[in-house]
Amino acid sequence: MTHDLDTLAERLRTGDRRALARAITLVESGRADHRAQATELLAKLADPRREALRIGLSGTPGVGKSTFIEAFGTRLTAQGLRVAVLAVDPSSARTGGSILGDKTRMERLSRDPRAFIRPSPSQSELGGVARRTREAVSLCEAAGFDVVLIETVGVGQSETLVAEMSDLFVLLIAPGGGDELQGVKRGIMETADLILVNKADGDMKSAATRTAADYAGALRLLRKRPQDPQGFPKALTVSAETDEGLDAAWSEMQALAEWRRAHGHWVARRAEQNARWFAEEVRQGLLARLREDPATREAMERLSRRVADGTLPPSAAAAQVLDQLPEASGR
Known part of the structure; x- marks a missing residue:
């Protein structure tokens, strides 16, 4: 079995997507023998030099997360980046079943050789986040992916859990009025690094612009966080249908990540996450x-x-x- 794990680790380091899929299946297994093998595999692959930008993404159903991820991911792969998407579907509390339809919803990105999409059931874990998602993130980094998008449905505490395994946390919302702003939990607002108002196109563009302005005003009222440079967190408009605003959003993500690296927040956050x-x-x-x-x-x-x-x-x-x-x- 050790020989098989050595071969799997070697293939995974070369970026083999089948090897990555097999490794994630192993870490998701609840069998005791599989857990032992997964632990051994992760130890073999441990390499702090292989580090991806981990972006957590959340938002309520219907906001267009899958459409956004496909458009955003395709834009990144066109720049030569390798993108992994770990999409956590909500499991049924009664049967443990889940929809796992992300590959169907992201058909174009799933065919992209520079992309990897892995839907995983939450397995009734608190907040809808699969317990082994963080190990899957490590596997994607070992496989040489540049960006790992961790998507989850917005179900209360899932936002906090995703933020705890991400370098950046993005909250995707739909255009709406003041009532929607009142309904957003303060904790989510304090967790978000970037709020993106999706569907900013056609008849919805003006409403999206107003919504982004409302959120920007609300963000300015929050206590400034030590891990943020001037002007962050921000609220921007994007359209997954027309691609408008996607490049600007990516530029802001890169700027924030680079600032945190330069000022020591990146390393400190990763160390804190590992301890947790x-x-x-x-x-x-x-x-x-x-x-x-x-x-x-x-x-x-x-x-x-x-x-x-x-x-x-x-x-x-x-x-x-x-x-x-x-x-x-x-x-």
């Missing part, structure tokens, strides 16, 4: 071990029934489970 991912992996691993231990699993099922019928508070039930765990030796 490490802590999250430890938490997930501990939960997995709890579920795998027969005695603990039986205790949790028994206590869960008491919690469900109201005879035991959840906090007291959790304390009983934790009290059964062996204490750390302190060594």
